[in-house]
Amino acid sequence: MPTFPFSAIVGQDEMRQALLIAAVDPAVGGVLVFGDRGTGKSTAIRALAALLPPMRAVVGCPYNCDPDSPADSCPHCAAGGPRKSHKKAVPVVDLPLGATEDRVVGTLDLERALGAGVKAFEPGLLARANRGFLYIDEVNLLEDHLVDLLLDVAASGVNTVEREGLSLRHPARFVLVGSGNPEEGELRPQLLDRFGLACEVVTPKDIPTRIAVVRARDAYERDPEGFCAARSGEERKIQKRILLARERLPSVTVPDAALERTARLCLALGTDGLRGELTLMRTARALAALDGAETVTDDHLRRIAPAALRHRLRRNPLDESGSTARVERALTEVFL
Amino acid sequence: MTGAPPVPPPSVDCDGHTSRPDAGKGRTHTPLPPPSAGEGEAPNLWADAHRAAHLIAADPIAYGGAVVRAPPGPVRERWLDTLRAALPPDTPWRRLPPGIGDDALLGGLDLAATLAAGRAVARAGLLAGADGGIVVVPMAERLPPGTASRLAAALDTGTASDRPARFGLILLDEGDGDEAVAETLADRLAFRIDLSGIGLAETWADSPDPEPGAAAADPVGDLCALAEAFGVASLRGPILATRVARGLAGDRPIGRQDIVTAARLVLAPRATRLPAPQEPAREEPAPENATPPEEPRAEPPPDDAAEPAAADRPEEIVLEAVRAAIPPNLLDQLLAGRHPLAGAKAGRVGQAAASRTGRPIGSRRGDPRRGRLDLLGTLRAAAPWQAVRQTEGETHRIVVRRDDLRIRILRQRTETTTVFCVDASGSAALERLAEAKGAVELLLAEAYVRRDRVALVAFRGTGAELVLPPTRSLTRAKRGLSGLPGGGGTPLAAGIDAAVAVAVGVRRGGSRPAIVLLTDGRANVARSGEGGRARAGAEALQAARALRAAGLPTLVVDTGSRGEEARAVADAMGARYLKLPRAEAGQLSAAVRAAL
Numbered sequence A: 001m002p003t004f005p006f007s008a009i010v011g012q013d014e015m016r017q018a019l020l021i022a023a024v025d026p027a028v029g030g031v032l033v034f035g036d037r038g039t040g041k042s043t044a045i046r047a048l049a050a051l052l053p054p055m056r057a058v059v060g061c062p063y064n065c066d067p068d069s070p071a072d073s074c075p076h077c078a079a080g081g082p083r084k085s086h087k088k089a090v091p092v093v094d095l096p097l098g099a100t101e102d103r104v105v106g107t108l109d110l111e112r113a114l115g116a117g118v119k120a121f122e123p124g125l126l127a128r129a130n131r132g133f134l135y136i137d138e139v140n141l142l143e144d145h146l147v148d149l150l151l152d153v154a155a156s157g158v159n160t161v162e163r164e165g166l167s168l169r170h171p172a173r174f175v176l177v178g179s180g181n182p183e184e185g186e187l188r189p190q191l192l193d194r195f196g197l198a199c200e201v202v203t204p205k206d207i208p209t210r211i212a213v214v215r216a217r218d219a220y221e222r223d224p225e226g227f228c229a230a231r232s233g234e235e236r237k238i239q240k241r242i243l244l245a246r247e248r249l250p251s252v253t254v255p256d257a258a259l260e261r262t263a264r265l266c267l268a269l270g271t272d273g274l275r276g277e278l279t280l281m282r283t284a285r286a287l288a289a290l291d292g293a294e295t296v297t298d299d300h301l302r303r304i305a306p307a308a309l310r311h312r313l314r315r316n317p318l319d320e321s322g323s324t325a326r327v328e329r330a331l332t333e334v335f336l
Numbered sequence B: 001m002t003g004a005p006p007v008p009p010p011s012v013d014c015d016g017h018t019s020r021p022d023a024g025k026g027r028t029h030t031p032l033p034p035p036s037a038g039e040g041e042a043p044n045l046w047a048d049a050h051r052a053a054h055l056i057a058a059d060p061i062a063y064g065g066a067v068v069r070a071p072p073g074p075v076r077e078r079w080l081d082t083l084r085a086a087l088p089p090d091t092p093w094r095r096l097p098p099g100i101g102d103d104a105l106l107g108g109l110d111l112a113a114t115l116a117a118g119r120a121v122a123r124a125g126l127l128a129g130a131d132g133g134i135v136v137v138p139m140a141e142r143l144p145p146g147t148a149s150r151l152a153a154a155l156d157t158g159t160a161s162d163r164p165a166r167f168g169l170i171l172l173d174e175g176d177g178d179e180a181v182a183e184t185l186a187d188r189l190a191f192r193i194d195l196s197g198i199g200l201a202e203t204w205a206d207s208p209d210p211e212p213g214a215a216a217a218d219p220v221g222d223l224c225a226l227a228e229a230f231g232v233a234s235l236r237g238p239i240l241a242t243r244v245a246r247g248l249a250g251d252r253p254i255g256r257q258d259i260v261t262a263a264r265l266v267l268a269p270r271a272t273r274l275p276a277p278q279e280p281a282r283e284e285p286a287p288e289n290a291t292p293p294e295e296p297r298a299e300p301p302p303d304d305a306a307e308p309a310a311a312d313r314p315e316e317i318v319l320e321a322v323r324a325a326i327p328p329n330l331l332d333q334l335l336a337g338r339h340p341l342a343g344a345k346a347g348r349v350g351q352a353a354a355s356r357t358g359r360p361i362g363s364r365r366g367d368p369r370r371g372r373l374d375l376l377g378t379l380r381a382a383a384p385w386q387a388v389r390q391t392e393g394e395t396h397r398i399v400v401r402r403d404d405l406r407i408r409i410l411r412q413r414t415e416t417t418t419v420f421c422v423d424a425s426g427s428a429a430l431e432r433l434a435e436a437k438g439a440v441e442l443l444l445a446e447a448y449v450r451r452d453r454v455a456l457v458a459f460r461g462t463g464a465e466l467v468l469p470p471t472r473s474l475t476r477a478k479r480g481l482s483g484l485p486g487g488g489g490t491p492l493a494a495g496i497d498a499a500v501a502v503a504v505g506v507r508r509g510g511s512r513p514a515i516v517l518l519t520d521g522r523a524n525v526a527r528s529g530e531g532g533r534a535r536a537g538a539e540a541l542q543a544a545r546a547l548r549a550a551g552l553p554t555l556v557v558d559t560g561s562r563g564e565e566a567r568a569v570a571d572a573m574g575a576r577y578l579k580l581p582r583a584e585a586g587q588l589s590a591a592v593r594a595a596l
Helices: A013-024 A041-051 A101-105 A110-115 A144-156 A207-222 A224-251 A256-269 A275-291 A298-312 A323-334 B045-058 B074-086 B102-106 B111-117 B145-157 B200-204 B219-229 B236-249 B256-270 B314-323 B330-335 B342-356 B375-389 B429-450 B474-482 B492-508 B533-550 B565-573 B585-595
Strands: A031-035 A055-058 A085-088 A092-094 A106-108 A121-123 A133-136 A158-163 A166-171 A175-180 A197-201 B065-069 B093-095 B107-109 B122-124 B134-137 B168-173 B191-194 B359-365 B406-411 B416-423 B453-460 B463-471 B512-519 B554-558 B576-579
Touching (some): A013 A041, A013 A197, A013 A275, A013 A298, A041 A224, A101 A144, A101 A158, A106 A158, A133 A144, A144 A158, A197 A298, A207 A224, A224 A275, A256 A298, A256 A323, B074 B168, B102 B107, B102 B145, B463 B492, B492 B512, B512 B565, B565 B576
Parallel strands (some): A092 A133, B065 B191, B416 B453, B554 B576
Antiparallel strands (some): A055 A085, A106 A121
16 A cells, blocks of 8 residues: 655645755754644655655665765775665664664674674664655654664764674664653653754644544545656655755755854753754744745744744743744744 | 353353353352342343444454453453354454563563573564454453553554454453553453443343334434543544444434444443433523533434334434443442542552562563563573583584573562652641641651651742752751741642642652651642632642542641641542641641551
8 A cells, every 4th residue: 555645734834845955955963742642643654755755775784875875984884895776665663662772773683692602783773864854653652762773863972882892883874763651650841851853743723624634534545546647746845955955955945144143043942952953043044945045034933933943932831822923922032 | 362262051050050161260159149020120231241242253353342341250351252163263352461471472582482492482462463453351350450541552553563463352451449441451442341230140131122113314423422421532432433333223214223223332331421311302402501402413403204204213212312321330420520430540550550660670580571681681691501502513602501591680669759749828827837847857757767758838928938858868868857937827829839839749750659748738829829719728738639630648636626628628629537636746747657
């Protein structure tokens, strides 16, 4: 059955925008999606991955290296030898709750250790996710040390393994997408801050939207091929937009005025550190690239600021209004 | 294990007891619940359960499966037999053993076979083996969260370790009281069946399928409106209900009755609120109803024809039909202000996660399926024997025998951290504070032996202060306590907030927190630091409810001599309450030990 098309997702504009930005610039540092169950979080991420064009990868490389520019840290491709390439779908790797560190990071290859007495590395989930997406449902229930490790790898793009007598590095560049329901436990603020973008998704409350969602799903289930074929034009358009944005991204400029606004916004909100500014600038640039713009404008900043900043605010028990409202308030002040 | 053997026709003796040759191993004889016959207006529960079984059998993958809440016993067996008999022959049927590991569930290395053969022997996991069939999970309320999320991922993707694994899931929920199946998983399954009130005799009655009724104009719209009316937030509810309505209808168009049945089977068990009954004569929804089950689409104009307008609106009829299928205890739970499944999760998730981890403190001989293999330990154990075990021609591989296998011993983190939250305000504060200090020191001395920890939060004047971060150190505790001042207003909310923050941090660290709050409950300083009894009291109760939501075990020690304020706070926290107007240090520490 073909994957539910990205363009057929009803509503959830902010989440879709965040995912598109992450697809354009994986370095923005992951997307955190907080919200209710059954709001299409998992559908959206799988749909996005299916929409991306298949990538070329070195045959036999456990890290899906690009044959034209294999990662420096790839132990497989660094060994040299002829490189054959094949087309491969962009991977979406699910990280299950309760996954052991062994499975995530990779471990000593048990088969070969027992069978041949050879010390070899068995790549884990991080290796499989290279150049793709790593999706963690209920990231708030994942143990903190694992989240820490994931964010670390996601930021550096390299997984360093020092365990069980193994010592190696391999590329692990992926878009980290975490989702969860804050009512079931919150992420530590230090971890929250390290996600690039955070969106809040809620179940649509108005009945027409809900009906539209269920109707789309129903139509898809009754005739998946037909449904997707009818959407293929839209899908191609989004695909093209992402690819063009990737090309354009290095040339998008950020004027000094925009940088100043970014700084003032972060000051007004009292976000700690410089990560807020950096992410806001980065994501605004990706958004501008998606729009086909040459420079970042106020409009881009305004559109992405809530997602880039809302999870970096200090918790204030006096302020009953949510963090989104506080960002909006600061936006009006700064952009007056 | 493969294939469903045909179910022999059960023979019934005159008492209504079954004697079935294959009633299953470990058949338990639970006293049957009394048959709930004679409720004319209630829908036939068994007929619905029966219908659900047939729907699942027709397409296990589309419906996800069912949560079956029932004690083990003949009624549940009968339902499972119904399902099994309705499935096509040779449909895979797998039972999930408790405590199943990743290798067995998703597939991996068959360790025993690998060792015996001396080469890697892979095996498919249980889920891949169940492709196209059914996976039955006994005691699903105790399913570890990790296993639950793996099952959810397999349901979403239809694969397990890159092998196809599309299956229907039957979660057998034997829990009573607060235990419930993980909502992540239950949300993905169409049906929730409660067999606990059904007598065996009822299961023999045949109930014909109801007439489909007139074709529904907009089944999706109707089901969405119904989901909204019953407070089903997740969109999986109406999506699955639509699927069920289509399944019921088959090739003919979806009828009115199909919608009623689908809503009753799928939406009613997920209801979180009861729609206010609407009088058919009225055109407008009741004004006090905050979320009327009203469709915002164009209202049909008031119709003066023979048929009343309300009858045209499908929700009206369907609402009534579905309302009857709401679980009977839902109302009580709603009145108690508790979401049916919400209370069950929070605490247990954390605990289960903690028991899986722990710190490795060594290894011992054991079966790696029951723990984590300690590879180095295993190889180390095998190393000395290699020369003896080497056979001719095979000099390169390491020979590992079962006896060499070592698994890690994990230390369970069960230490307790008691967070004292002390009211250091007002006139009697000095005395109270001295008692609290004494109790903390006493507990600390005991904790020192048990390796438990203690923390102290004090609130007075305009805010709260963490006087003593969680510690095991006696000297540090004494130093922190001696410098603690008293007097001023009572910022109770700030104190509770601070204690919760400390306790939640403690829980994150893997330790088990407990809060002891010493106060008279008379808050008079709000979080902002401003005075005012009313606002301070309201904020204190709000903070207390937040504490309850965090699921922290709490003891409230009422140090006031009169008044019920502390009791109200304790009730809002769901805490134990202890009235000790003149607590002595020894008495207090004894009470704390007994209560927590």
